[in-house]
Amino acid sequence: xxxxxxxxxxxxxxxxxxxxxxxxxxxxxxxxxxxxxxxxxxxxxxxxxxxxxxxxxxxxxxxxxxxxxxxxxxxxxxxxxxxxxxxxxxxxxxxxxxxxxxxxxxxxxxxxxxxxxxxxxxxxxxxxxxxxxxxxxxxxxxxxxxxxxxxxxxxxxxxxxxxxxxxxxxxxxxxxxxxxxxxxxxxxxxxxxxxxxxxxxxxxxxxxxxxxxxxxxxxxxxxxxxxxxxxxxx
Amino acid sequence: xxxxxxxxxxxxxxxxxxxxxxxxxxxxxxxxxxxxxxxxxxxxxxxxxxxxxxxxxxxxxxxxxxxxxxxxxxxxxxxxxxxxxxxxxxxxxxxxxxxxxxxxxxxxxxxxxxxxxxxxxxxxxxxxxxxxxxxxxxxxxxxxxxxxxxxxxxxxxxxxxxxxxxxxxxxxxxxxxxxxxxxxxxxxxxxxxxxxxxxxxxxxxxxxxxxxxxxxxxxxxxxxxxxxxxxxxxxxxxxxxxxxxxxxxxxxxxxxxxxxxxxxxxxxxxxxxxxxxxxxxxxxxxxxxxxxxxxxxxxxxxxxxxxxxxxxxxxxxxxxxxxxxxxxxxxxxxxxxxxxxxxxxxxxxxxxxxxxxxxxxxxxxxxxxxxxxxxxxxxxxxxxxxxxxxxxxxxxxxxxxxxxxxxxxxxxxxxxxxxxxxxxxxxxxxxxxxxxxxxxxxxxxxxxxxxxxxxxxxxxxxxxxxxxxxxxxxxxxxxxxxxxxxxxxxxxxxxxxxxxxxxxxxxxxxxxxxxxxxxxxxxxxxxxxxxxxx
Numbered sequence: 001x002x003x004x005x006x007x008x009x010x011x012x013x014x015x016x017x018x019x020x021x022x023x024x025x026x027x028x029x030x031x032x033x034x035x036x037x038x039x040x041x042x043x044x045x046x047x048x049x050x051x052x053x054x055x056x057x058x059x060x061x062x063x064x065x066x067x068x069x070x071x072x073x074x075x076x077x078x079x080x081x082x083x084x085x086x087x088x089x090x091x092x093x094x095x096x097x098x099x100x101x102x103x104x105x106x107x108x109x110x111x112x113x114x115x116x117x118x119x120x121x122x123x124x125x126x127x128x129x130x131x132x133x134x135x136x137x138x139x140x141x142x143x144x145x146x147x148x149x150x151x152x153x154x155x156x157x158x159x160x161x162x163x164x165x166x167x168x169x170x171x172x173x174x175x176x177x178x179x180x181x182x183x184x185x186x187x188x189x190x191x192x193x194x195x196x197x198x199x200x201x202x203x204x205x206x207x208x209x210x211x212x213x214x215x216x217x218x219x220x221x222x223x224x225x226x227x228x229x230x231x232x233x234x
Numbered sequence: 235x236x237x238x239x240x241x242x243x244x245x246x247x248x249x250x251x252x253x254x255x256x257x258x259x260x261x262x263x264x265x266x267x268x269x270x271x272x273x274x275x276x277x278x279x280x281x282x283x284x285x286x287x288x289x290x291x292x293x294x295x296x297x298x299x300x301x302x303x304x305x306x307x308x309x310x311x312x313x314x315x316x317x318x319x320x321x322x323x324x325x326x327x328x329x330x331x332x333x334x335x336x337x338x339x340x341x342x343x344x345x346x347x348x349x350x351x352x353x354x355x356x357x358x359x360x361x362x363x364x365x366x367x368x369x370x371x372x373x374x375x376x377x378x379x380x381x382x383x384x385x386x387x388x389x390x391x392x393x394x395x396x397x398x399x400x401x402x403x404x405x406x407x408x409x410x411x412x413x414x415x416x417x418x419x420x421x422x423x424x425x426x427x428x429x430x431x432x433x434x435x436x437x438x439x440x441x442x443x444x445x446x447x448x449x450x451x452x453x454x455x456x457x458x459x460x461x462x463x464x465x466x467x468x469x470x471x472x473x474x475x476x477x478x479x480x481x482x483x484x485x486x487x488x489x490x491x492x493x494x495x496x497x498x499x500x501x502x503x504x505x506x507x508x509x510x511x512x513x514x515x516x517x518x519x520x521x522x523x524x525x526x527x528x529x530x531x532x533x534x535x536x537x538x539x540x541x542x543x544x545x546x547x548x549x550x551x552x553x554x555x556x557x558x559x560x561x562x563x564x565x566x567x568x569x570x571x572x573x574x575x576x577x578x579x580x581x582x583x584x585x586x587x588x589x590x591x592x593x594x595x596x597x598x599x600x601x602x603x604x605x606x607x608x609x610x611x612x613x614x615x616x617x618x619x620x621x622x623x624x625x626x627x628x629x630x631x632x633x634x635x636x637x638x639x640x641x642x643x644x645x646x647x648x649x650x651x652x653x654x655x656x657x658x659x660x661x662x663x664x665x666x667x668x669x670x671x672x673x674x675x676x677x678x679x680x681x682x683x684x685x686x687x688x689x690x691x692x693x694x695x696x697x698x699x700x701x702x703x704x705x706x707x708x709x710x711x712x713x714x715x716x717x718x719x720x721x722x723x724x725x726x727x728x729x730x731x732x733x734x735x736x737x738x739x740x741x742x743x744x745x746x747x748x749x750x751x752x753x754x755x756x757x758x759x760x761x762x763x764x765x766x767x768x
Contacts (some may be wrong), residue, residue, distance in 0.1 A: 073625035087541030100531030127518030
């Protein structure tokens with residue numbers, strides 16, 4: 001589903017991501033962990049085509065993000081760490097805007113908006129301006145907009161930040177649903193307990209370099225993920 | 235504690251003089267001094283305008299028993315000018331200050347917070363009122379019969395009137411806060427109110443001498459009116475003449491009003507500082523959604539961005555508002571225009587021939603006041619990730635921004651050129667050629683504006699005013715917007731005799747169509763590359 005090969009991104013004279021290799025198969029929830037400034041967000045932004053990278057390749061379903069970014073973006077969805085959405089729109093207008101871009105039919109979008117807005121308890125607020133939303137509500141709206149075109153691969157940067165426990169639980173369910181339908185999830189998190197419980201595979205990044213990756217068992221063995229992570233950080 | 239709060243308040247006000255808002259870096263000493271000199275020059279210019287007004291009203295200073303009327307009238311101007319200038323600042327610093335929550339969470343007594351906030355309110359009122367009252371005193375020193383007591387009272391009155399304006403600003407600021415929290419289409423209403431203000435301002439500017447003449451002609455009824463319903467202005471007028479009782483009464487009224495205002499505000503500050511958070515909730519009811527094409531969705535988004543901001547509409551779309559007004563005036567005054575043109579035809583036939591070029595240049599200049607595409611890239615700001623993560627060809631995004639400029643600007647431009655051409659009695663074929671050129675000019679302006687915005691983007695702004703009003707692309711667009719029509723005028727003036735009007739307009743149509751095509755190609759290639767790397 002997603003192949004990141006020898007990804008390198010340089011800012012000035014600093015390598016933010018250094019020769020990173022990650023492969024994600026259909027049906028996998030792949031966690032991406034690392035300390036602040038390790039290169040997680042840079043990697044995720046490169047995958048979704050927001051950032052241009054210096055070396056390497058990224059393929060989604062065999063299509064290169066470098067060669068055909070629009071085709072890749074049609075298959076994926078992205079939820080950023082800080083949901084800066086269009087404050088001048090209402091929630092429903094924003095969802096319709098995203099649905100229009102992906103060419104989602106009127107019938108499908110009506111059903112999907114109703115379904116996901118109900119799950120997150122956001123239906124009544126969809127007519128309000130996004131500028132009046134709390135951080136959590138914006139996060140919920142960003143999540144709904146990501147699911148509205150039934151993407152194959154969802155890239156999420158710290159998706160649980162700002163969500164209430166019910167919404168966080170719903171999101172986990174939705175992530176599992178995507179994977180059971182043959183899709184995949186690649187997300188970064190600092191909440192190691194969540195990663196440990198939710199992910200099939202995990203990658204740990206430090207100073208731009210991948211230092212450990214594989215199935216949860218391969219990475220942590222008998223220890224907790226937190227213990228492994230802290231050992232590697234020392 | 236008050237010292238720390240005042241330091242913070244003044245640092246906030248003067249931040250832009252010491253720190254570059256775009257880069258966040260400290261300005262050089264030279265740049266800071268330059269900005270202060272510029273500010274001083276602007277204040278001097280403003281004072282000079284009111285000095286001129288004072289000179290016009292100074293006839294009253296020469297009329298025994300009417301001197302007070304001069305000061306009363308200048309007092310009215312000072313109060314209204316101060317109020318107009320400081321009410322939105324008061325609203326912003328009292329009711330929607332971003333650090334209200336932070337400061338209220340600290341162990342700071344509310345009255346200290348209020349003192350620091352009101353200091354900036356009073357300071358700004360002082361700035362505005364003094365720019366009217368000091369020139370008024372200068373005029374008095376030149377023309378009036380000097381009295382030391384009157385001079386001392388006039389100096390005290392600068393502060394007293396500022397305090398009075400501050401009280402009114404606090405009250406009106408509260409009204410603005412209430413209205414802002416209740417209205418749905420705030421930006422449109424702000425635009426309408428601003429346009430009305432601009433209209434009234436220009437109406438008074440153009441008719442200033444008529445108004446002053448009418449005051450002189452009806453001075454008896456003006457005196458009667460001020461004494462009845464404007465007793466405060468009467469007090470200002472009399473106090474300015476060195477009368478002790480009116481001075482004491484006005485100062486006492488002002489101080490009592492300010493103390494009352496302070497008490498009320500300190501009792502209700504927490505409530506009103508969180509006032510704007512009580513917006514009426516719009517409950518959404520699920521309905522069948524409609525699908526739009528990608529192009530239509532992009533245009534709708536850009537349109538919504540434009541109409542959501544009064545600052546954007548007023549600063550980048552003023553030409554669109556002005557043009558229909560000019561067109562309506564042209565229809566109403568058609569007979570006068572034809573009469574003037576008839577005179578020009580007889581007296582200066584050479585100039586008469588270039589009337590269509592004059593119209594083209596005039597409408598082009600008004601078109602330059604529409605700069606919708608210029609800040610549109612920078613205005614994406616922190617939202618840029620949305621466009622970049624969605625499956626849209628960058629060229630379509632850029633095209634949507636140009637198209638919005640054209641859709642909003644082209645219709646008033648073409649209508650205005652047709653109406654002006656009709657009012658000037660031009661041939662139909664010339665009107666058509668003019669309209670074709672102006673449409674292409676709108677296209678040219680929109681594309682060039684987008685390029686300027688792409689080449690010098692500013693995505694890290696704190697307030698949207700920065701890319702809309704204070705950016706290099708806007709400045710360059712303004713310069714080009716004046717330079718291009720000037721070149722058209724010059725070239726037209728010297729070549730029409732040789733090649734004829736139709737050929738000249740056809741030639742500039744071809745030149746600008748080619749230039750627009752070249753700019754369009756640049757947007758599709760280099761422009762897309764720049765956008766992808768933002």
